[in-house]
Every structure is written in structure tokens, then in C-alpha cells.
Amino acid sequence: MTFLILMAVLIGLLYLGLPMFAALFLLPLAVLLWTEGGIPALGEIVTGNLNGYLLVSIPLFMLMAHIMVRGRVVNDLYGAAFAMMRGVRGGVGIATVIACTIFAAISGSSVATALTVGKIAIPQMLRYGMSRRGAFGVVAGGGTLGILIPPSAPMVLYAFVTETSVGYLFIAGIIPGLLMALIFAAYVWATEGHAAAPADEPPPASLGTALRGAGWSMTLPIFVLGGIYFGIFTATEAAGTGTLWALVIAALIYRSLSWRDVWDGVQEATRTSAMLLMIIAGAAVYGYMLTKLRVPQELAALVAEMGLSKTGFLIAMMVLLFVLGLVLESFSIILLTMPAILPAMAALGIDKVWYGVLLTLSLEMALISPPVAMNLVVIKAITGAPLSEVNRSIIPYMLMLAAGTALMIAFPEIVLWLPRQMGYAG
Template sequence: MTFFLTLAGLLVLLYLGVPMFAAMFLLSLGVLWATEGAVTLLGELVFGKLDSYLLVAVPLFMLMAHFMVRGRVVDDLFGTAHTLLRHVRGGLGIATVAACTVFAAISGSSVATALTIGKVAIPQMLRYGYSRRGAFGVVAGGGTLGILIPPSAPMILYAYVTEASVGALFAAGVMPGLMMAAMFALWCVLTERGSGAPPAAPTLPGVAGEGPGEGPLPCTGRASLAEIVAALKRSIWALTLPPFVLGGIYFGVFTPTEAAGTGALWALILAVVVYRQLDLADLWEGVNEATRTAAMLFMIIVGASLYGYMLTKLGAPQELAAMVASWGLSRTGFLLCMMVLLFLLGLILETFSIILLTTPVILPVLDALAIDKVWYGILLTLNLEMALISPPVALNIVVIKAITGAPLSEVNRAVVPYLLMLALGTLMLLAFPGIALWLPRLLGY
């Protein structure tokens, strides 16, 4: 009961407009002062939580994504996917999902994936006959793959909180990520017209209909062998980054932090030397953006650390474990309850906050019910994906609105099928843990 009372207090502060980190910080200070008359060890607690080598990976992965975007590497990724798939019914939608999948393995960010791919893909889909709802939905839904397909910033944070293996989490995200990508692609095939639809005038303000390169992409007919070879040659350097980063982690060459650093360096070299699109202003903007992201995350960690300390002092984790035991919930029953709670939290909180708010509290329950932390981490990530397209706090929906200027209600309706597919994917993973755990076990984690 203690956890839910403090959660209710936190939600009241958030409703009043208090920033997330400040709400957790102030609530925790108030409760500790009221119950203990003092707040001790605050400095040591904050420093101990932030003094982690693993956390350095988050801004470095963001920096890597920025270099790839500014270097126009993403244009070639989408162009290659389109060339290979343009003759298939719904081919542009499938190409968008494929580009999201590859960029997800570069950026580790869903918002960056939706923003980057959306700028390229939405004008093309609208020009070649896709419905507005179909175009908006596939970018918003496909963008969520950014935190499921490794590398993933939320997975790194979850590993930091639970002391789970980052490599195991990254490996566990691969098969569910590909499963969701396949479901999204199948939806495009079933619901959209073929890529050969006649070009139409752009239907959004300011959309010029230009895709990667110097003009609109050819969207009719099967690509010739020469076109396929040319597209693969253009994107070959971009396609080196995921195996470079992930292969280094899986084969023990890099730690996740070292992989983020070397990946950012490799992305910088590609953008400057191969694509020649990155200048000093872009470099400065990338560093500035990564720094702001890290500062935001670290402030949330500080607030969540104090919140977790307060809950521990009040005995909330033990109380929750005892409550679950008294209810006689099975492992599946507990996980279903957690999925519902995570979905509800996703309606009002962003991903980092949900991880830091819930994970420390339920760790004793995970241990008591012998729930694999890696498996739970992927279930959590799928719920976080739903949070990214669940109004009102739905960052991917906000991104699509910013790109297109479309009414929020229209974008909200567009993401409903993808929200349902993510819910179905979560249930499948709940029923068949091997979808996530097969690859980590194969790799020896």
C-alpha cells in the first residue's frame, strides 16, 4: 500500500506541472523528513548512483545517432530498403519498417528513429498513394523499435538498476524486435496499396515529396540488378555500424560503454570522411544534444534514487513482495498485473522515469517468483514501446505531429493498430519466453 500511496502523491505533483525529477526529489524529501525528522547520507546516495561507468554509454549512443543523421547516412538506408522492396504491395511501408529496424540498431532511441526516418519516408509515402493514416502510423510504430532492437538506452538503464548483463539484454531484444518489425511489415502489406500507385500531389504543408538523394525516388516496378547493386554500394558504409558495435559487445571485444565510444567515433569518421556532410556546427550541436540528454537522465536518476531510498526506508519492496505472496499470484499472474500497471504509467510518464520508478521496488518479487530479469527487461521494453505511442505523453506521436503539422487526433488514430500489435507481441513473449531468451542462451549468457 505504501508504494501506491507514494505513487499517487507523485502523480498529483506531476499533474500540477512539477518536472519529473523535481517531483520525485521533493516528495521523497518531504516523506523522509516527516517520518525520520532528517535526511541523512543524501550526498553519498546521489554520488553513488551517478558514479557508474555504464551510464556514459547513453550520451555516447546519442552522439553516434546524431552523427549518422547529420551525415545523411539515413537517406541511403531508406533508399536501399525502398529499392529492394518497391515492387511489393505496401513496399514503401515495408521499406520504412526496414529502415527503422536498421536505424534502431544504430541510434538506440525511438524518438530519434521516428524523427529521422519520418522526415524521409512520410513525404514519399504520401506522394505515392499511401493514406495519411498509414504513413503516420508506420513511422510512429516503426520508430518504437529504436528501444527494442539493440543498442538501447532504456536497456542500459535497466541493466544499471538490476545489475543484469547488458550483452544478454541486447541479445534478448533482437528476436522480439525482428518479430515486431515483421508484424508491422505484414500490416503494411495487408492495408496499403502497391508501391506502383501513381504519384499524387503532397497532402501536407511544406512537403516537397523529395526522398533521399537529389530527387524523388522511382517507385514503380522491380528494381534492376544494377539499381540494387548501386543502392547497396551507397549504403554499405552505413550498414557496417550495427555489426561493428553489437558484434564487438557480443564477442567480448568491447564493453557496452567502449562500444558506444568507438561507435560514435566510427559514425563521426563516416560522416566526415565518407559522406562529407558534417561540419563543426553539426559536431557542436551533436555534443550539446548528447550533453542535454545525459543531464536530463542524470537528474531523473537522482530523483528516482532518493525516491527508491525513501521506499526502502518505508519497507515498500518487502510490503509489495508480501502482498503478492498473500494474493497467491503465479508468475504469469504477477507479470500480467505488472504489464497493466506499466501501460497505465506509460500514459503519463516517459520511459526512463518508468524504469527508475518501478524496477527497484519489484526486484524482490522477481527474485521470489524466479522471474528471469532479462526476460522481464524485454517485457518492460515492449511496454515502454507502447508508452511511446499512447496519448497523452506519447513522444513518437508528438514527433509525427511536428514533422507533418497534422492534427494530433489524426495521428492518435493512426497508431492504434501498432499499439494493438505491440500488445499482441507482449502477450506472445509472455507465453513464449524463448522468443527473447533463445539468442542470449545461444551466445552463452
């Protein structure tokens, strides 16, 4: 009950217009001044939580994504996917799912995936006769793969907070990400099979030509993830070397990146990272407050008293995460919930890698949850369509994500099989 009251107060402060980092500092300060008389180790709490080597990878992965977006490599990626799927029923929509999947492995950002792929794919899908609802939905839904298929900034933060191997988390996201992409593609095949090339469509480039054009960009996820999986470098080193390789691809091979693009990407990555680090600092104080108020112990005791099974607890948490996702962004949700629920997870024997993927799926649903969500706002900005129309387009994808989450709760090996093949002992 204490946890829910604190969350309600925090959300109320946000609705009053207080920035997230300020709310995370002020609420614990007020509560602890009232209950404890102050926070004697405030500086140590903040610096101790920001002094993490793994956190360096977050701004580097963000910079890598900005370089690839500003280098405009997604045009070739979509062209290759479209060349492969051109003769398939609903191929233009399935090509969009494939492009989202590949770009997700490059950018690690759902919003960047929806924005970049959507600019190219939505006009093409509409020209081929796909319904507006189908075209909007496949981009918004496919864009959510950005935080599930590695590299993923929310997964890096989750690994940091829970002291979990980010390498195993990345590995665990591969099969669920590909499974959700396959489900999305099957839905497009079943519902948008009427889409076909216009009569005046010129012959497309050959598949070989299209693949050669996209080949270099597709080496980036192989380079980054392969280096992590085979122990060549850590996640932080992978972020740095991946950023360097992205620069080589965009600036020297594609020759589509200017110094201005690099500078703008650095600025954007810096702003986003500074905001995140301020939120992490505030969340550290918030977590200290929870510990002093014994909220984690209360939650663990509540779970024991209610006799919740592992499955029951996971379902309850997925619902809570979805609700929080309607008002908070993914980083804040991870930082606010994990310190409180880790003891309950340990008591129930819930694997942290498994939970990390389930949490990411819930965050994906929040990214596309009406009435307003970032991916939906992106689609509206691209197309100028009414938000109500965009909202309706995403309902099937929310249901598919919910079904995928339920499947992975019922069958944990979908998530854990691949990490265990790579040596994970959890």
C-alpha cells in the first residue's frame, strides 16, 4: 500500500508539470525529512549510483543510432526487404516489418525505428493499396521491436539496476523479438494480402543489387552483437566500437553523413543522456527512501501473505507496468519499480533475465497505448492523420504483444533457451 501511495503522489507531481528528475528528488526529500529528519548521505547515494561503467554504453548506443539515422541508411534496408518480399502476399507490409526488425537491431530505439522506417514505408504501402489503418499499425507496431531486439538502452539500464549480465539480456531478446516480428508479418499476410504493385510500377532493382546496397548497414548489428556474444568485447566496448563502425559506414562507405550530421547527433545523444542520468540520480534517492520505509520487505511479505504464484505475480506486474507506461517513459518505470520488487522476485525464484524480457514487452505495449503514446505521435507527425485513426490502427498489435507476453510467461524457455546455449546458468 505504501508503494502505491508513493507512486500516486509521484504521478500527481508529474501531472502538475514537475520534471521527472525534480519529482524524484523532491518527493523522497520531503518524506525523509518528515520521517528521518534528513538524508545524511545524499551525495554518496547519487555519485554511487552514477559511477557505473555500464552506463557509458547508453549515450554511445544513442550516438550510434543517430549516426545511422542521419546517414539515411534505412532507404537501402527497406529497398532490400521490399525486393525480397515483392512477390509475396502482403509483401509491402511484410517488408516494413523486416525493415523495422533490422533497423531495431541498429538503432535500439522504438521511436527512431517508427520515425525512420515510417517516412519511407507508409507512402509505399498506401501506394500499393494497403489500408491506412494497416499501414499505420504495421509501422507503429513494428517500431516497438526497437527496444526488444538488441542493442536496447532500456535493457542496459535494467541490467545496471538489477546487476544482471547485459550480454545475456541481449541474447535473450533475440528469439522473442524475431517471434513478435513473425507474428506481425503473419497478421499482415492474413489481413493485407490485397496490396499489389500499381500497373505503372517500373521494374524494381534485382534482389542482388538491393542486398549489395544494404549489405554494409546490416554488418553493424552482426559486428556489435557478435562481439558481445563471442566475448571479444563488453557491452560498453561494443557501444564504442559500434559507434566507430557506424561512422565508417555512413561517412566513408555510403558518403551520406556530413560533419553537421555528426555534430547534431552528438548534441542529441548528449541531451538525452544528461536527462537520463539526472533521472537515475533522482531514482537513486527514491530507491533510498523505499529502503528506509521498508517498502521492498513489505511487498515481499505481501506476496507471501497473498500466496501469489510465480505466474500470478508476473501477470500482476505486467498489468502494473502497462498502467505505469500510460503516464511514464520506460527508463523511469525501470528505475521506480525494480528496487521495490527485486526481493519479491528473489523469493519467488523469478529469473532476472526472463523478467527483463517480459518487462521490455510490457514497455513496448505502453509505447503504442492510446490515447497518446510516442510511436503513435510519430505516425501522426509523419502522415498528418487524426490521432483517433492512428489509435485504432494499433489495437491488433497491442493484442499480439499481450499474447506474446502471455506465451513467454507460460513458456520461459522461449526467452531462456538461447542464453543457456551461450553458457547462462540462471
